[in-house]
Amino acid sequence: MRLLELLSDGAWHSGTALASALGVSRAAVWKQVQAARDLGAPVQSVRGRGYRLPGGYRPLDAAAIRSDLSATAAAVLEDLEVLASVDSTSSYLLRRDDVDNAACFAEHQTGGRGRRGRAWASPFGANLYFSVVCGFDPAPPAVGALSPAVGIALARALRELGAGTVGVKWPNDLVADGAKLGGILLEHRGEAAGGCRIVVGVGLNVDAAPGADDGVDQATARLSDLASPLPERNRLAAVLLDAVLRAAADFRSRGFAPFxxxxxxxxxxxxxxxxxxxxxxxxxxxxxxxxxxxxxxxEVDGETRRFYAGELSLRPRR
Known part of the structure; x- marks a missing residue:
């Protein structure tokens, strides 16, 4: 949204100046402000001062993200999109059937979700929400193992950025000091020829304001509290996308063993x-x-047993 790009510096902008920059009327500016608020952007308005986006934000940019990818990751990525708002980045990619290796980021999601149908809070511009679709032919024998594999890759990347306490809670949570930092969701569809398309969805709490995760049933962490200074937003997006693409490539060639x-x-x-x-x-x-x-x-009653992600949730005993 062009209005949010104009407000991304965090400064006050008069309605007249915004109308001129957008080529619309003052009344149309107000309608765009309302639309931005509907996306979850906390645009402030004060009579005599105009409008501002407190703290500003750095818009995600597909070209900037792609330019920061490693050569290996960039070579396999067919398409990369950034959307202002979408129901969920994973649903969006599942609806596309024209690419097998693509990524989608969104500034805001209206229907972000986690495992077992849980909602994923997605405030505008504060965190990172993205999905990657990966084609596998043949389909891997243990699809669910890709989730902890991606978790390891993301945790390693975040530690390298300075967030040294990040770990993985099986099968798909990124955690720091017992608090949830992010999550991974796998969705897949089989193909008639025997292959499959797996969509890896990632949500990471970066800098959401307190209360943005209302409704979450566990403590949450923010990357901005764990690593300082954070990389520029598009650089951070590229680091995480690179980690997912590399993990998918390793999983495709060697399975879960190296992870x-x-x-x-x-x-x-x-x-x-x-x-x-x-x-x-x-x-x-x-x-x-x-x-x-x-x-x-x-270990259950002295016996070591196997449990699979679709069967249960895992919680520490206090």
């Missing part, structure tokens, strides 16, 4: 007492690692 070798380094609940929660039961267990197919290994 399992480093799982213990990033496992946020290793050797911790946990609850394994299904729809109707709660099992006391101890998390002891992951299997070669990405399944959780947990």
């Amino acid at each position: 399992r070798e480093t799982w213990s380094e990033f496992d946020a609940l290793r050797d911790r007492d946990v609850w394994l929660e299904t729809g109707e039961s709660r099992i006391a267990a101890r998390a002891v690692g992951v299997a070669d197919d990405g399944a959780l290994l947990a």
